[in-house]
Amino acid sequence: MLRRIWTFGRKETAEHWAVFVGLFVVAALLALIRWLSSRADPLAPGQLDAAAAVIMVFTPVAALVLGRRLIVREYQQRTVQFLEALPLRRAEFLFAKLVVGWVVLAGLVFGIINALFLASGEPGMMHWLIVLLKSLGYAGVLWSCAFLLGLVGRLRFALYIFVPLVIYLLETTTAFEIMRFGPFALIDPNTFPYERTALPLRALGESAAASSVLVGLAFTLGLIREGAFAERLANRASPREKSALTLSVFLSLLAVSVFEAKQQPPPFEFSSQEVERSRRWDIEVMYGWPELAPQAVSVIRDTERLFQRAEGLIPITFPAVRIVHNSALDQDDVRAVHLEDRGGVLLHVNLGMAGPARAELLYLVAHDAHTQATDDRAAFESQHWVLDGYASWLVASEDAEYEKRSWGRAVAAMKVAGLASDTLIRFEPLMERVGEQGAAALAFAIFRQLVQQVGPQRAVAVARSVVAESRAVWSGNSEFSAVFEATVGKPWADFIGDARAELVRRGKDLDGEAVRLSTSKATLSVRPGTLGSEVFYVVNGGAPKRQIICQLRHKELPPFDLFVPTKDLGSHPVHWPAGAYRVEGRLRGRYGSGVRVLVALECPVQSLGSSVRLAVSRMELP
């Protein structure tokens, strides 16, 4: 029997080798592109992120291609009838196809993982094996599914519609979450790069069970009535069937629109063993490395303390908080992942770094938790500054270093953007002008000034109106001014004047480097160049003591004007030599004619623990 399976397997390889090689080449190219783009993006945490993305996007396509070649083609070209006359059982040639497809798909995953591991210099055979096992588990389910779809012949087109529809309906009407089930949990991009010290046994078990069921169904279909059923399904669809399929698509869309009411699913759960949990709140920290366990405990304690304090001020139901260790992040870098559909907050931070990241992390926990608690209403533009100011104040009141840094950032932001009575009300333009950190710092300064002038109780009352009573959304400056005056007892314009004076006063405490950089003038323009339009930048002032590397941040804009978060922007390094009063350069060959681009120039200020955005522009390339 093995000899017959081997013979058939060799035939399959000889028949489809070009496709196999093609898939490997495409996989290699995708991995290379992903690797190069992650190298170009300093915010990219690591190569395993790239691996997860490539595996998630490419392998389903590869599985469908293999299913089409190995299964559908055999039945559609009726060569299966030739096989049936040979001394070869149906189960034997189906098994040979199953093995060949699985080996190729697993080989693709193996190749992608291996290449990116080598590229990133990831250490440890054990880590490598665990990630590989996860990938193979995923590839197994994927291929079983493609194998079954291949055997259902023309009905597979209907399944392409109905399976996602059923999953969607399950997700919307029950607590089921596909991304937390078996194979999908194995390659969830939120955990794939980080869960590599423990085997996710449950997800692997679910994947094995799913593969077994799918393969069982496929063999039943392939063998039932001596394969006649599968052969009949391989015939091309009749006009009547095509009409039925079209009608089904229409009905499916109708069904989707009917079942839109989505239940709140349970929060994200880690499958790793190395997780520290809070006893009082739904807070989990996945630290990944045993030696980081003390830091995880410390983060839990800090977050609990923050929640305890925040709960005493504004009683809200805090959402689940998940914090993941990410060794690729810098010490002051914290990355938030939006989990709107999971009702929780997911943050990445480097637990192994001592530095200002802890306060930044707590600020984001406070900010995102309050945002989630209000279904994002607290972050509506006219009142967004209250949320940012309140969250910063919560952290700064326990962390003097963070408070000092926030004042410094606020002063720098005011030097860049000024401070008028509508500056904070138009919060998104402010964020674009000075960056999210600068805008948050300015909001902190205003809230801190509020606490100073009217006391914490009345200041918190303003925050409560935004966070706890968020049904009353301010529609603009005049409405907000009225609410503010009624709550605080002072006109908003007067209050802003006081705040500006306070920032000017505190500006004297700023170190020379911060002052020089934040008062530097930068201009951004478009000029024709040899490779089409070029973004030209000129910076005057500064004269830093040491060479600094600024970043020209850029991104193609959609045809509508929405705020673009900093994390979504690409980067082009701008070297500013020590002592230089003028720096100029260009970004070329990146964007074509007629494209709208957001360009911003940011320079790091060490004492502020952040960058100062010197110039920003939305420009259309001629």
Added chain:
Amino acid sequence: MGVEQGPVLELRSLVKRYGKVPALDGLDLTVNAGQVYGFLGRNGAGKSSTLRIVMGVTAADSGSVSLFGKPVKQSFVAARQRLGYVAQEQHFYDWMTSEQLGSFVGALYPSWDEGYFRSLLQRFDVPSRKVRTLSGGMRVKLALALALGHRPALLTLDEPTAGLDAVARREFLEIVREQSVRGEHTTLFSSHLIDEVELVASHVGIIEAGRMLYEGPPQALAARMRRLTLPIQAPLPACLEVTAPTTESAVRIIQDRVLGQERELMLWATGPAVFELLALQELQGRLERPSLEDSFIALVRARAGLGSMVAGMATGMPTSIMPDIDAGLERM
């Protein structure tokens, strides 16, 4: 591989239905070693269903299939390895050359003789090209070479010449006959074209509506049938004047047709001696031995209830006699 003794293939009471449509209705068939068995039947009579069941491609609803003395289900692969099969349509891997196809197929047969296969390709003039470039006739010859390459004990041909032009068809039949003459294997040749079968068959089985009408040497069939052509006004011989035929009748009319000014009767006798007696009577017409094709058509028409025709129109021969004919034929 030498020819076996006794029955190579035995089918007993085979029943197969496709939904509500019966394809085989209690079919019995026996192919003995060394025979070239012509399996005759109209389109849709059940020939392909029978062969698909023999090959294990389709399962019968009931009945038994024995190959080389063993139930086919017990020794599926072993039995297949002793079978050669040429299908009605050739669905080869067209990206392979004839040699590559031989290597692939040969690896599945322990008795595969690569040298013999290559010599067959040469003898059949099958060029060494990719299968997709071969003509229909070449493909059938390639299929025959593949079926013979492992020196099968039973070669099964399922209407292999369907779709071939007259020259290619004749060429293929000559090859089959040449292979049969060598006597290295038993051959089961299914066809609805009588002249094909006449060329090669030592035994025939005639199937109609899923049941076997006749099984035996074609000469024996011809010996029990005569065509009597009379002027239209001439009386029937006394021994044929039976208004309600019974199974006891020595001679029965299984087809009665008027063709212009003549009346043509196809007669079925329990033995050739009956016709000798008939020939002794003073007949006003001609008594001839019919061809295999005429015999086949008469039997099939009789089974289908079209035995009595006037210029191609049914005249209403009582269908109640048909079970009697079936019984009579099957007893032979």
